[in-house]
Amino acid sequence: DGGITQSPKYLFRKEGQNVTLSCEQNLNHDAMYWYRQDPGQGLRLIYYSQIVNDFQKGDIAEGYSVSREKKESFPLTVTSAQKNPTAFYLCASSPYNFKNIQYFGAGTRLSVL
Amino acid sequence: GDSVTQMEGPVTLSEEAFLTINCTYTATGYPSLFWYVQYPGEGLQLLLKATKADDKGSNKGFEATYRKETTSFHLEKGSVQVSDSAVYFCALTGGGGADGLTFGKGTHLIIQP
Numbered sequence: 625d626g627g628i629t630q631s632p633k634y635l636f637r638k639e640g641q642n643v644t645l646s647c648e649q650n651l652n653h654d655a656m657y658w659y660r661q662d663p664g665q666g667l668r669l670i671y672y673s674q675i676v677n678d679f680q681k682g683d684i685a686e687g688y689s690v691s692r693e694k695k696e697s698f699p700l701t702v703t704s705a706q707k708n709p710t711a712f713y714l715c716a717s718s719p720y721n722f723k724n725i726q727y728f729g730a731g732t733r734l735s736v737l
Numbered sequence: 738g739d740s741v742t743q744m745e746g747p748v749t750l751s752e753e754a755f756l757t758i759n760c761t762y763t764a765t766g767y768p769s770l771f772w773y774v775q776y777p778g779e780g781l782q783l784l785l786k787a788t789k790a791d792d793k794g795s796n797k798g799f800e801a802t803y804r805k806e807t808t809s810f811h812l813e814k815g816s817v818q819v820s821d822s823a824v825y826f827c828a829l830t831g832g833g834g835a836d837g838l839t840f841g842k843g844t845h846l847i848i849q850p
Binding site: 628657664665668669672714725726 | 771773778779780781782783786826830837838840841842843
């Protein structure tokens with residue numbers, strides 16, 4: 625089946641630790657996105673990538689990093705610099721056209737131990 | 738910058754009631770407008786979209802019309818079911834050529850039998 629796979633579904637981070645969230649898509653989409661969802665605040669854009677080896681900061685990029693070495697993969701690292709990482713993280717992809725639909729994965733819930 | 742405002746929730750209705758969830762937006766250019774739905778613990782699913790003024794998006798009995806004169810995209814359904822209980826997000830993209838979706842804060846809809 626075509627779609628977006630995020631893993632793991634649940635993730636726990638210890639103080640000072642970096643953690644990486646996986647996002648893989650087999651839709652052959654050019655663009656990929658990471659959003660953070662907090663209760664009552666909707667979704668906010670962290671990073672996006674329009675093509676391989678290129679990515680741009682979104683509205684809340686501080687404390688996060690990404691890479692785009694392959695078209696189908698867009699991992700997100702939550703670094704120790706992110707002081708409030710507890711949230712629901714959603715990955716999305718779309719064909720490269722800013723008016724097109726974005727398709728979402730099922731999300732990863734990150735909590736701090 | 739772009740922004741989306743939607744009515745505060747939770748909205749509680751009885752089964753078979755008429756639903757309206759208000760959404761207004763601020764954007765430069767000519768954005769595309771979307772309604773996404775999120776069921777508990779899941780990612781977002783596209784519900785409907787409209788890409789130009791006066792377009793009507795529809796799906797699963799839900800409808801929304803792109804009103805440029807009032808910068809609105811209100812979601813309506815004539816007869817809601819318990820299975821419609823979810824969080825609904827209004828979103829836009831492409832107004833100024835930027836990537837990523839701009840979301841409203843979400844409206845939690847609860848349908849009682």
